[in-house]
Amino acid sequence: MQHNLQNTISLLTRTPAALSALLRDLPEAWTFRNEGENTWSAFDVVGHLIHGERTDWMPRAKIVVQLGETRAFESFDRWGHVRESQGKSLGKLLDEFARLRSENLAELRALNLRQEDLERRGRHPALGVVTLSELLATWAVHDLTHLHQISRVMAYQYCEAVGPWSAYLGVLQCAGHSSP
Amino acid sequence: MQHNLQNTISLLTRTPAALSALLRDLPEAWTFRNEGENTWSAFDVVGHLIHGERTDWMPRAKIVVQLGETRAFESFDRWGHVRESQGKSLGKLLDEFARLRSENLAELRALNLRQEDLERRGRHPALGVVTLSELLATWAVHDLTHLHQISRVMAYQYCEAVGPWSAYLGVLQCAGHSSP
Secondary structure: OOOOHHHHHHHHHHHHHHHHHHHOOOOHHHHOOOOOOOOOOHHHHHHHHHHHHHHOHHHHHHHHHHHHHHOEOOOOOOOOHHHHHOOOOHHHHHHHHHHHHHHHHHHHHHOOOOHHHHOOEEEEOOOEEEEHHHHHHHHHHHHHHHHHHHHHHHHHOOOOOOHHHHHHOHHHHOOOOOOO | OOOOHHHHHHHHHHHHHHHHHHHOOOOHHHHOOOOOOOOOOHHHHHHHHHHHHHHOHHHHHHHHHHHHHHOEOOOOOOOOHHHHHOOOOHHHHHHHHHHHHHHHHHHHHHOOOOHHHHOOEEEEOOOEEEEHHHHHHHHHHHHHHHHHHHHHHHHHOOOOOOHHHHHHOHHHHOOOOOOO
């Protein structure tokens, strides 16, 4: 489907509650384990989502609205969350993610974007010209890519425990499609 | 990690609330669309999870406990949910899934399984001998494989809307690893 701003906002609104329902108070055997060296646990992913709320989505949207293509976005630091998350509990990160997402969506709604605004163009440091519409659609799919990753990372913890059923469980065949 | 019954139950307990938080009242453009012919929408997946609660996990666990390897499990009907879900709303399916899961977990707890019970063997119609431990671990990973699928199916709806960012979004590279 075409990008639809209301549908995007509907999805973005739900992700913090969905992650909270899935992860809060879950044993650390699920949430703190990863898929091996230089991979992320569910805890790391929530930290990364927080970092995106702080430095990626709305800051970039505002650059497009205010400056258009004249200023390229800052590069996003894919490991920027590591220091920020250190020493925090997963519950605290989930709360922080929910708060920042809610603030960012309030800011997005306050922009009162019209259809023609969504066609405005910005400049990505690696991808070149992108539209505001593409940026906002990507914000939503970015949530989904990390939900996809979290389900895979958690499933990996039981890859041996399921015995012969592993052949039937698609998530255990998924090696991931982007790093990390 | 080894299978741990408490960890399995912790995860199984959370899935209905996580799916409800993600999907309830979300626009149908997200929840009723699939990836093409003979594939499933998020709505279909919730119907399938309900069918599993009714006919797969606890019925099989009880066969292992009561009859061991002497009786093979019934084959699971992967399209068994279609008729059952017809005409129902997604909200109703989410409620039904939560209720059945809660009843099944109460039944599982009531079995008071000890470590040696988890080693009991049953017979899968295609996979052959399996243990109760493997069956219960698979129940949990089956939730995760469908969370993985739902996130992929929903992301697919925006595969064009994200423009050049598709290269960075792993979930859009995932073609699925089992059918459907």
